[in-house]
Amino acid sequence: MNILSFDIEEWYIEKKFCGGRVExxxxxxxxxxxxxxxxxxxxxxxxxxxxxxxxxxxxxVIRKISERGHEIGCHSNEHLWLTxxxxxxxxxxxxxxxxxxxxxxxxxxxxYRAPAFSIGxxxxxxxxxxxxxxxxxxxxxxxxxxxFGGFPAFPANNPVLIEYNNVQLKEFPIALTxxxxxxxxxxxxxxxxxxxxxxxxxxxxxxNYFIAYFHIGDLIHNQDGMMTRIEYETYFRENGxxxxxxxxxxxxxxxxxxAFEKMxxxxxxxxxxxxxxxxxxxxxxxxxxx
Ligand SMILES: [Zn+2]
Numbered sequence: 001m002n003i004l005s006f007d008i009e010e011w012y013i014e015k016k017f018c019g020g021r022v023e024x025x026x027x028x029x030x031x032x033x034x035x036x037x038x039x040x041x042x043x044x045x046x047x048x049x050x051x052x053x054x055x056x057x058x059x060x061v062i063r064k065i066s067e068r069g070h071e072i073g074c075h076s077n078e079h080l081w082l083t084x085x086x087x088x089x090x091x092x093x094x095x096x097x098x099x100x101x102x103x104x105x106x107x108x109x110x111x112y113r114a115p116a117f118s119i120g121x122x123x124x125x126x127x128x129x130x131x132x133x134x135x136x137x138x139x140x141x142x143x144x145x146x147x148f149g150g151f152p153a154f155p156a157n158n159p160v161l162i163e164y165n166n167v168q169l170k171e172f173p174i175a176l177t178x179x180x181x182x183x184x185x186x187x188x189x190x191x192x193x194x195x196x197x198x199x200x201x202x203x204x205x206x207x208n209y210f211i212a213y214f215h216i217g218d219l220i221h222n223q224d225g226m227m228t229r230i231e232y233e234t235y236f237r238e239n240g241x242x243x244x245x246x247x248x249x250x251x252x253x254x255x256x257x258x259a260f261e262k263m264x265x266x267x268x269x270x271x272x273x274x275x276x277x278x279x280x281x282x283x284x285x286x287x288x289x290x
Contacts (some may be wrong), residue, residue: 003211004046004272009079011058012051031216036068047275049113052077052097055104066105071274073111082118094133111275114140117149124290127164139172144183158209164290188213193259219260
């Protein structure tokens, strides 16, 4: 089973950190249109995890995705890491995002992905809050070490029912591959850009479960240069030293040239479904207690 997901936040991030440059919005719009056209051509449906504030400020983006028949999921309200939130803040953030996304899309929003896969061992209470907010499917667990997130002790590498404090969610963790003694994601972000397409396709065909995840920003060649110290510290909430900013710039821009075409080839080469469709096909016989 191949699942396709996109995390949609660029319009909001642009407005918050750079004031809202019209040429940037146009670029994001054109990439989104291209993605929707490719999905139509291949008769594929995806889950688009959207930041709630996009529904408030850029409702045409949410409406367009929904009208083309894709699932609208929640990617938080303001794209803040869950590791830095209290339970009350997470509850308010999630409720606000779900209400806004439901209002604009007309869909019932029951799928969730945390920014930066920021649900781990220390904040697994988030599962309970998300379920209380009406979330049924989650794809926030990255079962390895990762910047700003990661849950290396998570014991499954395929969709599974998880239970925390008597509350259950269907979890769709990021699929990993083991190489050189380490676990790597290969189906999205920097690793998707770094690994050759043939390798990704090989891994995909040898796994029962594959979940591709893309941000539009991952697919656009970065010509903006490094963030300023203030931008970096506001966004990442850590020291904006030159070294940290340089590392982040290299990670976010490596392999962006040709990344969109690579994604297009991947989508043309196999069939993909949304989380909603995957859920309808699965039985979730195994349960994990967290
Ligand atoms: Zn994101």
